Amino acid sequence: MQQEEMRETELAFRIADRIISIQECDDGYDYSIMDENYREIDGGVYDNPEISIREALKDIIEDLKQNPDTNGAKGNISMESELVLLDFDEVTMEEEEANRIGSAVYDSWVVMEFKAKTEQCFQPINALSATEIEEIVEEYVNAKLMENDFDASIRGVVLSGSRCRGLEGKNSDLDVVVELRGNEREDDLFNLFHEDKFSIGGIRVDINPITEYKTGTLEEYLPGVERYLEEKRQKISVREKLKEKKSEIQVKYEKVDKGSKKKNEKVR
Structure with a gap:
């Protein structure tokens, strides 16, 4: 005993x-x-x-x-x-x-800095913040994994793409990258997460699953995303400046044209 x-x-x-x-x-x-x-x-x-x-x-x-x-x-x-x-x-x-805190607050300086910038630039969708959207996506991904008996677990969820830097267009998707651990292939995970055409606030959610041994970790992946978004921001900035310049030239042309018409009227 x-x-x-x-x-x-x-x-x-x-x-x-x-x-x-x-x-x-x-x-x-x-x-x-x-x-x-x-x-x-x-x-x-x-x-x-x-x-x-x-x-x-x-x-x-x-x-x-x-x-x-x-x-x-x-x-x-x-x-x-x-x-x-x-x-x-x-x-x-x-x-x-x-587990209560959840993997959407992934403890990494690289990830935390990326998320901090997103919070500053993100335009809420149906009053939902970037963090709240990440939590919704995390719940969706977990549910899909459990329903389909996939051998994978979430390590981190991060809002990415044009919307995380306020660079979105009218029809931009809501891009979210999800790092997972397990033995599943990235392409199988991608197909699983896209079969329902999941959306939030009427905006299609594009979930990009990554794994450490294929694409890499979030720490490795996000710096490349940041560089891409910065290049996109600069291109948009250049286009906007060209539009402004074109508008200025157009205004000057219209002024010159009006002046020429007035002179012609006086001559008559």
Whole structure:
């Protein structure tokens, strides 16, 4: 009886730049692998209830150490990395808070700076801010992934394209880039997110899914978007200046033309 009471049923550890929590469930052990911000990267059920929780954890760690990093779960874990015991309840609370905040507030200086500029330039759609639109898109993407049993999870959602810098035209789409982790192909994800012709406020939403091992992370992707948008802004600025110059010339021409007509009338 005493041995049963002492049996471990939940554990949490830090290893390198990853946090791992594991607990008993009906089929064995439910585990999560998180980054340093307690955002889940990978996880699942270790379906062997016959072994102890420590043995299950050991197998999970060995798998991370020995196998290539195919979905970002491994991080900086090496063969020499050691486990540091954490408080399971505290880790669970931090994970819940990270999930509550949502991945639309992706913790990265590059992403945060990009979003800050968007908040300054974005014209609300149906009174919705850029952040609110990102949250709506995140909910939509999560729902599509769950409905279709896709092996992918959201890492970040960022409004991109002309609307995020106030450069949109009358018929511009609402471009949103979504970084995902998992084993799904980018083109399959693209097709999934576009099959419903999803729109917000009557404006078509163009969701661009990216992954670390194909297009790259948001940190890698967004600087290129910023450069493109700056080039577009400059082109628009040049066109506007040319229009202004043309208008000025037209006004001068009209004045000269009127002056010529008055002179002709006096001569008559």
